[in-house]
Every structure is written in C-alpha cells, then in structure tokens.
Amino acid sequence: MSALLRVDRRRMADYSKDSSCRVVIAVKDKRMVATDADRSRIIESRNGDHGAFEALIREHQRMIHSLCYRMSGSLADAEDLTQETFIHAYQHLDAFRAEARFSSWLYRIAVNQCLNWQKRKQRRDRLHKEWGEQDRQPPGADTSQAQRIQEALMKLPPKQRATVVLTAYESLTHAEAAAALGCSETTVSWRLFAARSKLKRLLKDEVKREASL
Numbered sequence: 001m002s003a004l005l006r007v008d009r010r011r012m013a014d015y016s017k018d019s020s021c022r023v024v025i026a027v028k029d030k031r032m033v034a035t036d037a038d039r040s041r042i043i044e045s046r047n048g049d050h051g052a053f054e055a056l057i058r059e060h061q062r063m064i065h066s067l068c069y070r071m072s073g074s075l076a077d078a079e080d081l082t083q084e085t086f087i088h089a090y091q092h093l094d095a096f097r098a099e100a101r102f103s104s105w106l107y108r109i110a111v112n113q114c115l116n117w118q119k120r121k122q123r124r125d126r127l128h129k130e131w132g133e134q135d136r137q138p139p140g141a142d143t144s145q146a147q148r149i150q151e152a153l154m155k156l157p158p159k160q161r162a163t164v165v166l167t168a169y170e171s172l173t174h175a176e177a178a179a180a181l182g183c184s185e186t187t188v189s190w191r192l193f194a195a196r197s198k199l200k201r202l203l204k205d206e207v208k209r210e211a212s213l
Contacts, residue, residue: 038102046093057086060103063170064110070165071114073154081117085110100179107172107180111162118158152202160195163188 038059044052064085069078088109089096096105153161159181166177167188174185181188 039098042093042096042098042102045090053090056102060106061086063103064106067107067110067165067170068114070150070153070169071111071158071161072117073150077117081110081113084113088113101176104176104179107166107170108182111166111181114162115158148203148206149199152199152206155202156195156198160191160198163191164195164199167192 038056041052041056045056061082065078065082068081068085069075072078072081085106089106092109096102153164156164162181163177166172166180167174172180174188178185178188
C-alpha cells in the first residue's frame with residue numbers, strides 16, 4: 001500500500017499553504033457530488049480492487065493533507081499523517097457505513113490520527129526535557145499574518161484546533177464537523193467560540209510583542 005500513498009510534496013505544499021476560500025469551496029463541492037462514485041469505489045476496494053482505492057486517494061488526499069498540515073504545522077508530519085489516515089481507512093473499510101459521507105469518515109480518521117500524534121509528540125517532548133535534550137529552535141524569519149495565525153492555531157487545545165480547521169479552512173458546516181469529530185453540533189459551537197476568543201487574544205499579544213521589539 002505504501003506505493004499507493006505517496007504524496008506529491010510540491011503540490012501538497014502549495015495547496016496546504018493556500019488559504020483561498022475559493023479553492024477550499026471548490027474542493028468541498030467536488031466531494032459532495034462524488035458521493036455515489038465514492039460508494040462504488042468503496043465496494044470495489046472491499047472486493048480487492050486496489051485501483052479503486054487509488055482513485056479514492058486521488059480524490060481525497062489534498063483535503064486530508066491540508067487538514068493534517070493545519071493540525072500539525074509541519075509539511076513532513078502532514079505527509080506521514082496523511083499516509084496513516086489512508087492506511088487506516090483501507091484496513092477498516094468494512095466499518096464504513098454507506099449512508100455516511102466518505103469524506104466525513106476520512107476527516108474523523110484524520111483528526112484521530114492527528115490527536116494521537118499530538119499526544120505522542122507531547123510525551124516525547126517531555127522526555128527530551130527531562131533528559132536535557134530539548135531542542136531550542138530560533139524564531140523563524142517569517143512574520144507574515146498567515147504565519148502568525150498558524151502559530152496561534154498551534155497553541156490551541158487539539159480538539160479546538162481541529163474544530164477551527166474543519167469549519168474555517170475546510171468549510172464544513174457545524175453538522176459535518178460534528179460528524180467528523182464524533183461530537184454534537186453544540187460542542188462544535190462551544191469549541192469555536194472558545195477557540196476564536198483565544199486566537200484573538202494570542203494574535204493581539206503577538207502584535208504587542210512585536211511592537212515592543
């Protein structure tokens with residue numbers, strides 16, 4: 001399966017860094033009209049047709065990579081998380097319910113992969129700190145608004161970050177985000193409210209910090 005899951009780094013980088021709502025909406029619309037085709041490909045994949053699953057990967061890999069990049073803040077980690085998402089999906093195709101949207105099911109897998117990655121990273125960072133090997137990277141030179149927003153996004157709790165990514169960057173409705181995250185629409189609304197408040201505060205503090213330098 002690894003050969004099927006290679007990601008074109010240049011295309012993924014360009015897509016992940018593009019914050020254009022026009023591009024995101026176009027991808028979302030394409031997902032919505034492809035539901036019947038997805039179902040046919042899923043049936044064929046379950047019957048051992050690797051070509052059908054390759055088609056599913058081509059259809060959905062950009063949106064999954066974009067989500068993973070926004071959740072991890074790293075293109076390299078996003079590639080790994082995208083591969084892990086599709087490998088998990090392939091291994092658990094029998095668990096997919098035909099009445100659900102395949103993209104929502106993939107989103108849920110990807111979010112879980114990202115949350116597990118975050119936990120592993122936090123454990124690893126704690127160990128590094130205990131061992132006195134914590135990496136100290138110098139601040140980057142990129143001070144653009146997009147970079148500041150991404151840095152602030154990475155400071156949010158993972159579940160709040162996932163909610164922002166799905167609704168703001170992927171243009172999912174609250175209902176679609178709730179289905180992907182496995183929670184209620186009320187929970188989505190609460191997480192968005194809390195996340196927006198934190199993002200505003202973080203960005204305001206960053207502007208003040210830069211002004212004082």
